[in-house]
Amino acid sequence: MNHQFYRLDALAKQVQAKFFGQADLELLGLASLEKANEKQLAFVNGEKYINQAKESKAGALIVTQEYKDLLEGYHSNFLVVDSPYLAFAILTHVFERKQIERGIENTAQIHPSAIVSETAYIGHYVVIGENCVVGDDSIINSHVKIDDFVEVGKNCFIDSHVTLTGACKIGHRVRIHANTVVGGEGFGFAPYQGKWHRIVQLGSVIVGDDVRIGSNCSIDRGALDDTILENGVIIDNLVQVAHNVKIGANTAIAAKCGIAGSTTIGKNCVLAGAVGIVGHINITDNVTITGMSMVTNNISKAGTYSSGTALMETNAWKKAAVRFKQLADVPLTQLVKRLDHMQSQIESLESTFKLRK
Amino acid sequence: MNHQFYRLDALAKQVQAKFFGQADLELLGLASLEKANEKQLAFVNGEKYINQAKESKAGALIVTQEYKDLLEGYHSNFLVVDSPYLAFAILTHVFERKQIERGIENTAQIHPSAIVSETAYIGHYVVIGENCVVGDDSIINSHVKIDDFVEVGKNCFIDSHVTLTGACKIGHRVRIHANTVVGGEGFGFAPYQGKWHRIVQLGSVIVGDDVRIGSNCSIDRGALDDTILENGVIIDNLVQVAHNVKIGANTAIAAKCGIAGSTTIGKNCVLAGAVGIVGHINITDNVTITGMSMVTNNISKAGTYSSGTALMETNAWKKAAVRFKQLADVPLTQLVKRLDHMQSQIESLESTFKLRK
Amino acid sequence: MNHQFYRLDALAKQVQAKFFGQADLELLGLASLEKANEKQLAFVNGEKYINQAKESKAGALIVTQEYKDLLEGYHSNFLVVDSPYLAFAILTHVFERKQIERGIENTAQIHPSAIVSETAYIGHYVVIGENCVVGDDSIINSHVKIDDFVEVGKNCFIDSHVTLTGACKIGHRVRIHANTVVGGEGFGFAPYQGKWHRIVQLGSVIVGDDVRIGSNCSIDRGALDDTILENGVIIDNLVQVAHNVKIGANTAIAAKCGIAGSTTIGKNCVLAGAVGIVGHINITDNVTITGMSMVTNNISKAGTYSSGTALMETNAWKKAAVRFKQLADVPLTQLVKRLDHMQSQIESLESTFKLRK
Incomplete structure (x- = not known):
């Protein structure tokens, strides 16, 4: 206050x-x-x-x-x-208690080629690299690293220990909370003869206007094309967005979600906490996914989706978990059909029997 | 050593x-x-x-x-x-090889209104804001950011790149490991006409005595009231504690857990790794939750709880997973009842049959 | 580019x-x-x-x-x-746009006992402690903390805000991305009379050659022995590796995985995203684990393993989830046997019946 x-x-x-x-x-x-x-x-x-x-x-x-x-x-x-x-x-x-400092603290290291607005605030021990831009009224708090060719728009708030790298472009009115990394190298390796060969990531990250990213998030740069967060996307803490992911406007992503490479999420979606989404799939607009769900296929119809099992006392859970494994060998729907068939057999026996009495 | x-x-x-x-x-x-x-x-x-x-x-x-x-x-x-x-x-x-440095490194930036004990250690490139307090014998390692109005008690250990913000109050003998954020803004947005309207978080975080928080954690400040970690709480790495969560004394939380907003956890609980807890629920004292469990309802009885399914070879798992989906249309308990009923029908047929022989 | x-x-x-x-x-x-x-x-x-x-x-x-x-x-x-x-x-x-700076920025703080190669690059506001070593051609970006007794090999890339502590030893050609912590204290506490008693972690972390660690990871030091990442291990973002874990050569670990204490993973394994592995188990070589799986037992046979349930529309999922809980009381395999038995009873009734016609 x-x-x-x-x-x-x-x-x-x-x-x-x-x-x-x-x-x-x-x-x-x-x-x-x-x-x-x-x-x-x-x-x-x-x-x-x-x-x-x-x-x-x-x-x-x-x-x-x-x-x-x-x-x-x-x-x-x-x-x-x-x-x-x-x-x-x-x-x-x-x-709100507003942060009113403006200007550049004398300990900030700013490359001569960088363009920093006079109305921005650059905190202590901030490092800004070659050819960077920081727009009007943006607040860059202490210890932030803005690596070469990164651009930050107007009216942004970038909190302490954030790393902006991979030549990412940040829109206007974007808020990025402490210790988050935007533009880190995507996890790309070509397997060959039992070893992993690093694929240098040459794409970047494009962050739209009015985006919010929480603390301790990792938003990776693309391999060739860019990773994209459209306008109005809001992201909570400890979220992983892999290379070449595209997230549609106004989609909300709760803490601890992970989105694997090259997946596209539509507009106005809501991902509850710790949802995991596999790579290379498409999720349409207006999809809600409940907490801790695992998404392994395209979702082409708006709606609410879930996976997982509900909490139980551990002793009962152990039995249910064993029976889940047995399901591999128990053809459930066939079982119901057999039951129906047997019932009709019994009924036929009963009626024949009565006829003969 | x-x-x-x-x-x-x-x-x-x-x-x-x-x-x-x-x-x-x-x-x-x-x-x-x-x-x-x-x-x-x-x-x-x-x-x-x-x-x-x-x-x-x-x-x-x-x-x-x-x-x-x-x-x-x-x-x-x-x-x-x-x-x-x-x-x-x-x-x-x-x-243990003890860290024995005391005093303030000459590169630390300390606001004149901050009160730092003479027996504390303030490392290189630490930034301490307005009206902060650092107690006796506390160690603040390099690059830590202590934002305005934050207070740190006596005998604390705050490792490099930690961000303490949101006017949080840290008790005595608290250990916070590297790159963790305490007091970051909670994830609060009011949806209105298709957009997310940011709710400035005006609460704080209160961390009790003898609390331990691992590396890369996010402990958010409350919306209006405070987020609270009571005395003796121990937390592993990469844990998310959302706004207005309250965690009871001596509760232990393993790595990668996530606790959503406004949830209360009792005393002496144990959350194993990667447990997820939904918002706005209550968990009583002395509850143990096994790894990767999903908690979506109040727990009012002490005990051990679980969810999820056990590991299987992927080919078998695919069949079991299909049948889990079929369970939506297979009334299991009714199935057992039908079976019981059919058995009695068969037995009755058999006995009548025998009588007539 | x-x-x-x-x-x-x-x-x-x-x-x-x-x-x-x-x-x-x-x-x-x-x-x-x-x-x-x-x-x-x-x-x-x-x-x-x-x-x-x-x-x-x-x-x-x-x-x-x-x-x-x-x-x-x-x-x-x-x-x-x-x-x-x-x-x-x-x-x-x-x-790739190569980082070509060499030498030590004038704001870096390097302990006189540290040995830093003349061909290394040490960025702004880097802090290097007592008895550290940084090898030839290694790049240490801004704000990195290299704590006492840490050694970094040749040709490494350590990005901004990384914390290397716990006297960890980093091999050659290792890449560690921004805001990751290697060597943080393991989560070890002895419970006694209702309180947690901290076990100081005296082991370290040994990182082999050609290892890659993503951003925002936590790799903890061992309790007594060391945590070990063998040569060629590649790790994505937001991964937790607990104390005394050992990961075999060329194993790949995707984002958001968590590996609990004292677990050993073999060579050439692949862990997809958000896999969780319990402590004190062994996983053999050439094991693949699909995304979000929970591993609670040893895996002694190479192959592909999974757990969890597939995504469904939430209304259907709720029914399936209730029935998963019922499985605790529904003896599935016995059910199939009963069905088989009843079928033979029916058939015997039918045939006897026909004989008597």
Whole structure:
């Protein structure tokens, strides 16, 4: 938080809300319904939170008109909007403690051929190589390495210990969190006579605008063509994106996912945590994949997909796991057919038998 | 190892052992039973190692009284303790090569408002921001970034390239290994009209005392409230802890685990390698989860839990995997009931038939 | 790419190819069949690409004699070799933009006891500790930490933000990509009276010649003995190798794999992405494990192994997952036997019945 007060009417303006109650109420921050105090704003993100909202000590609530009606008598200060969650998201930016440094720290090493905007911030011990570009208002935090021929757009945030290499191109308003590597060499080797022969990776990585990459991610450069993250892609921590992967606009990828080489993922997809996707396949737009799923084939139809098994007590799981292996020799569908057939045999025996009585 | 000799009687004192044999025997280090030489100490960690112990060339053995009796005639130098494994753990500290530098390297960049203990060590190219604190005897190795408002307690060890940000608070005797990020921004976005709207994360990370975090981990700051690691939590490498997760005291988390947002894990739990835990659930105390398991629901009963399938030759696995999919249309328990029912029909046919003979 | 032209006959020499066509054809780089232009070389990696090759605009093609015969009339410039893929791999090195800096940047901090070859390159803000060695022609990029007693061989490439610690020994021609940690402390703790007691790790890591390690990997030092990567091992990004693991020569490990402590993997194995291997087991030579498999037992026979379940639509998967749990109580093989038995009962009833008609 930035320890600054904002008036209720001023906050209403930020999110185009109607406000109700005390216009000059001073608010210091945002909090959950449960933990908010009278100096804090909380939001109601669904009807199931109405009872919690009634009991909340928050100074003001972000609500829809409908929720406001339900909360009259319990609270008097409201911001009324269509989407409380979106309004909350916008207001987090108001209360953010902004990094305001600009200019180049005297310990940064910048190659004379690099072009760095005067409105950018370059932190301590940053190293910027030959022919690099850093755009207006971009923040490059301490210890970042920007290798030769890398370009960073405007209004970016690159946190400490990030390595940008492989001549990657980063768009505008991109955020890359600490210790991530963009443009590392793809894992390409030609096997020949029992040894692995390294294939130098000559492609790069193209990162669109408004992309977000978490910490400790590895986004590899392409072998010949480029690895591509389209505009609006958001990626969590510890994610692997292999060479020549292409990820469509506004796709969200949760932590610990891995996408193998040359796979294409469509737009507006959601990969939950630790999903693994094999190389050289295509996934269409609007696909959701649940956590820890393994994807080994193309997905050509939008929808939600899963794999894996559910958690069990270990002793029971051991039995189920043994029987999973037995499935290799148990023709399940044939079994059902046999059962049906035997039942009709029995019924025929029974009826014949009755006829003869 | 520190290349220094220790006498057997001196080592006995360190672990409150009774010693038997040559008091002034000089020992240079620890080794496994198999590889130890006459200048080294080995430990016997269970009766199944007695034969290996008999043949070991170790100069002395750490044993229980019971194991000593079994090894008489084969060895003459012993440290006798209740727990040889614990004694071994303690003695590794004796033979550790300690980092003894103190003070601040002249290349470190420390904001004037930061308070750094005179007995701390601040390595080369460390950057420490506004209002930070580093406690007594803490070691901050080269290239560490300690961002504004971060506090590090006493006797901590923070290895190279660690990023501490998000105003996180680190307790005493905490060890954080190289290239880990604590306090990075949580993965919070409000979806609205097909785009992702970033929710600035305003919470922090609170790390208790005696916590250990491995290398290349990502521990994210909370959205509004804090992410919490209680005292004595130990975490291996490449682990993801999302925003607002709370991990109870003395819980151990092996490499490559991922814990999604707002999940609470109890005390004294053990997560084996690569376990994935979905967000917004509760796991009670004393739960063990086996490797690579997927946890998607609350666990309210202590015990051991698993998911997944066991390894098979790929050709057999392909058949089993097809049949797993068929299970969606095969009502297993109903199948057993049908079988039971048909059996009784057959038996009834048989008996009626016999009666009529 | 290095933006330099090479003549067709010169490139032929590099890969010991016969060339056909215009000897002085100037080529600027490599590209895929699909994207190549007349200044670029493409390769034909199998008969299924012949039609694509016919239509390719590449200036010259790398082919086998057989493919050349099929492409006569469509193209006139060829490099003819036994293995086009290998030739392509070799030529990527020709077109690579080489890092040519040598010497020590003035901001590097090198302990006086360290021995650094005059032909090595030491980048900005590199820190090299006591008694370290860096061999001839090795490139140590910016911000690398080489901790006390670490040795790096000849012709190595160590990218930015790598941490080499734990007195590890790195062979010749080793490539370690950005933000990887080699020699971090293994995850060893003795549980005693409800707490975890740290076991200082006194072993190291031995990395053979021609090893490749990707970005954001963690390779831990051994507890007493060493962690070992034999010659020719190649490892992708975000891989965990725990203490005392031993990996045999020329084994390939894809991204996001995790290998728990004290496990031994043989030579010439292939681990696909995100494979998890439990500790203290042995895997023989020439084993392939498919992606995301879980390995919990020794593998003593060469072959290909798998685990997990295949992707399904989530609604169907939920049913299958419930039935997987039911398998714990459904004795599958016994079920088949019962079915067989009932069938024979029915048949016997039928035949007796017919006899009596």
